[in-house]
Every structure is written in structure tokens, then in C-alpha cells.
Amino acid sequence: MSKGNRSLVAAIAMATAFVVNIAAAAPFVPSALPLARFYPTQLASTPVGVNEDPQVWLAKVQGLLADAPSLLQQSLLASQTAQDFAANVALLQQMQEGMLKQGALDMTSQGKKIQAKSGRITPQALGDASNLVYKPLEPCRIMDTRNATAGSGVQGPIVGGSLKQIPGFITAGSNWSIYGQTGTPSDCGLTNPPGTFIHGVAIVITILNPNFDAFLGVSDIASLPTTLSTVALNYTHGQGLSTMYIVPQLSTNIIYFALPAALSAHLIFDVVGYFVVSDATALQCAPQSSAPMAIAGPGTGSVTSPACAAGYTLSGGSCDSTSFSMSLVSHEASGGNTSWFCSANNTGGSSANLTAIANCCRVPGK
Numbered sequence: 416m417s418k419g420n421r422s423l424v425a426a427i428a429m430a431t432a433f434v435v436n437i438a439a440a441a442p443f444v445p446s447a448l449p450l451a452r453f454y455p456t457q458l459a460s461t462p463v464g465v466n467e468d469p470q471v472w473l474a475k476v477q478g479l480l481a482d483a484p485s486l487l488q489q490s491l492l493a494s495q496t497a498q499d500f501a502a503n504v505a506l507l508q509q510m511q512e513g514m515l516k517q518g519a520l521d522m523t524s525q526g527k528k529i530q531a532k533s534g535r536i537t538p539q540a541l542g543d544a545s546n547l548v549y550k551p552l553e554p555c556r557i558m559d560t561r562n563a564t565a566g567s568g569v570q571g572p573i574v575g576g577s578l579k580q581i582p583g584f585i586t587a588g589s590n591w592s593i594y595g596q597t598g599t600p601s602d603c604g605l606t607n608p609p610g611t612f613i614h615g616v617a618i619v620i621t622i623l624n625p626n627f628d629a630f631l632g633v634s635d636i637a638s639l640p641t642t643l644s645t646v647a648l649n650y651t652h653g654q655g656l657s658t659m660y661i662v663p664q665l666s667t668n669i670i671y672f673a674l675p676a677a678l679s680a681h682l683i684f685d686v687v688g689y690f691v692v693s694d695a696t697a698l699q700c701a702p703q704s705s706a707p708m709a710i711a712g713p714g715t716g717s718v719t720s721p722a723c724a725a726g727y728t729l730s731g732g733s734c735d736s737t738s739f740s741m742s743l744v745s746h747e748a749s750g751g752n753t754s755w756f757c758s759a760n761n762t763g764g765s766s767a768n769l770t771a772i773a774n775c776c777r778v779p780g781k
Contacts, residue, residue: 445492447477453500459508460619460657460685462554464598471683474621474655479507482658511659512551547614547690554619555596555603557581558684561623562595569594569682572624576676578639581684583668584610603686613664615690620648621657625680628652633672635663642673661690700776701727703754707768710761712740716769717758722750723775729753731774738767746771 454472458479461467467475480488487507494500558581560571569579581594584607590600605613622631628651632643647660662670674680703721710716723729732755734746740763749756755773 444477444481445488447473447480449492450476450480450494450500453494453497456497456501456504458504459512460554460687462556462598462685465556470623470655471621474623475619475657476504477655478619478621478657478659479504479511481656482511483507548693549617549688549690550609551688552604552686554685554687555601556598556683556685557591557594557596557603557605557618558682559595559597560681560683562597564593564595567593567595571681572679573674573682575629575674575678576639578637578642578671578673580637580669580671583616583635583662583664583670584613586610605686605689609689609691611668612691613668613689614692615664616662616670616686617688617690618660618662618670619657619685619687620660621655621683621685622648622650623655623681623683625650625652625654625674626678629675629678631672631674631682633660633662633670635666635669635671637667637669637671639673642671643675647672659687664689696778698730698776699779700730700774703773703775705771707737707770709766710741710759710769711766712738712761712763715744715758715760717756718769718771719749719757720755720771720773722753723773727775727777729755729773730776731755732757733772733774734759735770735772736767738763738765741767741769 451473454469455467458475460475480491491503494503558569560569560573563570569581573579584605585602587606590596590602592600630646631648632645633647634642634645636642648658650656703723705718705720708716708718729748729752734743734757736759741759741761744758744760746757755771757769757771759769761767
């Protein structure tokens with residue numbers, strides 16, 4: 416038997432011990448164990464260059480199953496071929512990604528805390544000052560407590576009752592190697608920038624071998640009670656499970672996490688994206704100025720600017736003069752809102768020039 420098959424058999428044997436308890440909490444979630452026969456079908460949350468081991472793979476499939484509506488759960492479990500399984504998994508992964516892409520983080524006025532759980536986020540109205548946009552990343556492993564070094568502070572298995580942390584972003588040239596990063600060491604696209612501009616990090620959390628029924632708390636606040644009160648994942652003892660979660664990065668740019676006292680488990684974090692404030696697109700403007708119109712003094716005159724070029728829209732205008740004796744009579748859009756009209760009265764004793772300027776703008780690339 417090959418090493419890979421032995422690992423899969425071992426994972427199945429271990430999983431068998433907790434099949435009856437795999438989803439003790441309501442609503443009931445069936446076991447993903449029968450789907451182990453489709454290993455190692457690629458999952459969207461698996462980092463590039465990483466060969467997902469059977470235990471983590473099964474935990475991630477269990478997580479997809481737990482987050483799926485009941486009809487899709489049955490569809491996934493009814494997969495007869497690898498193609499059926501891959502298609503069902505792709506559908507569930509697209510639903511998960513769609514929730515992130517369409518969502519915006521709900522920021523409260525008190526401290527602007529992100530209200531997020533298991534990847535579910537509350538939309539804001541378009542144009543709200545706290546609107547955030549989701550920036551997807553290639554899945555990248557920023558922590559695996561099975562491979563972390565002793566100096567990282569997160570070498571596993573993680574023991575409950577204490578606050579653990581990893582950075583929410585790193586400086587250029589750095590990586591997450593000491594935290595157990597798998598694959599080619601990299602910054603995972605979380606250097607500065609965007610760094611401190613990140614308001615939330617989307618990660619896939621995977622837990623392995625918890626020793627009793629409990630939960631995982633994750634937050635951006637350096638407080639054990641607060642972090643434990645921010646539940647990211649509920650699980651059953653011995654159960655491998657995974658979920659999508661958005662970690663706020665408002666109070667700090669650190670990811671804090673904790674398990675209840677006396678609990679022990681391994682944890683894996685795969686970052687898949689982040690949230691930043693939407694950048695307003697600067698307009699591209701091309702002013703259109705008339706030739707100076709000489710108005711003898713005393714006297715009244717008017718002038719109209721050229722029309723905006725094709726693709727540009729009149730956003731306003733101005734009137735310019737070469738003399739303080741020139742007083743503006745009227746100004747307005749003209750020519751079907753494509754040019755700018757100016758009328759002025761020259762109260763001086765000599766001629767002065769009047770110029771009409773149309774402010775013509777467009778969204779870049781349109």
C-alpha cells in the first residue's frame with residue numbers, strides 16, 4: 416500500500432470513531448466520511464503548490480457540507496463519480512465566494528466593529544462611508560500549527576485558556592514560515608500596502624483533533640475573554656472541520672485566537688482575501704475654453720465655450736475676466752448641457768476680456 420493510501424486509510428479509521436457525533440449541534444449535518452473516496456480532488460481553498468493531506472482535505476469537505484443547504488448536502492453526498500463530486504464542490508465553493516464578493520462589512524458607530532460570522536456579512540447601502548470592497552487572493556497558508564516553530568508562539572497542538580496571535584499582514588520581504596506556512600514561503604499578498612489599510616481578512620479555518628466539544632474564538636482584540644466570546648467555529652470532539660471566517664482588522668492588525676481551557680487541537684489558517692475601503696475613481700477632465708471675448712467699457716457682452724468632446728460630460732463651468740471692473744451677470748449650461756455660457760457687465764472705462772470655461776469630465780476608460 417502506498418504512503419498516500421495508508422494516510423487516507425488512517426484518516427478514515429480515525430474519522431470513523433466520531434461519525435455518530437460529527438454534527439452534534441443542531442441542525443444535523445451528515446458526515447462527509449463517505450466522500451473520502453474522492454480524495455484528492457482539488458479544493459478552492461487549497462493553496463497553490465500544497466498537497467492537502469487526507470485529514471485536512473476531509474475536514475474542509477466536512478466544512479463545505481456543514482455550510483450547504485440541505486438539498487445541496489444531499490446532492491454532494493449522492494455524488495457517484497469524481498466528476499459529480501467536483502461539480503458539487505465547485506458549486507458550494509462558488510456560493511461561499513459569492514457571499515464574500517457581494518458583501519460589505521457592517522461597521523457600528525461604537526468602535527466600528529465588524530459583525531461577521533462564518534463568512535456571513537451584513538451589506539451596507541451603496542455610497543455609505545464605511546463601504547468596503549472584497550479583494551480576492553490566491554489561497555495561501557499563513558498558519559499550520561503542526562509545522563510552526565517553537566518561537567512563533569503557535570506551535571501545536573494549541574492548548575486552550577491562553578490568547579494566541581499571528582500578524583494580519585507582514586512587511587515586504589517577510590513571510591509566514593515560522594507560523595507553519597506550507598509551500599513556497601511568500602507574503603500571501605498581505606504586505607504593506609495594503610497592510611494597515613486592510614479592514615478584514617477572509618480566512619478558511621480548519622481545526623483538527625479537538626479533544627472535546629467546544630468552539631474557537633477569533634478577533635482583532637488583545638483580550639482572551641473578548642476573543643473567546645467571538646465564536647468563529649463550533650466543533651465536536653475528534654472532529655475535523657473547516658469554515659470561512661472574516662477576521663476584523665480594525666482595533667489592531669493582528670489575528671488573535673483562543674480555545675477554551677483544557678482544550679487541545681491543531682489549527683490551519685488559509686487566507687483567501689481581504690476587505691479594504693472602496694477607492695473613489697478620480698474623474699478624467701478636459702476643460703474647454705472659449706477664445707477671450709473683448710467687452711468695451713462701459714458695456715455688456717457674453718461668450719460661450721466650445722462643446723465637450725465626445726465621451727465627456729459637462730460637470731460645471733466658470734467665467735474668467737482680465738479686469739476687476741467686470742461683473743458677472745449670468746452663467747449657465749448651454750448647447751444641450753454640453754457647453755458653458757457667460758454674460759458680464761464691464762463697468763470700467765477700458766476694454767476687458769471675458770472667457771467661458773466648460774468643465775468636461777468622464778470616468779477613465781469609458
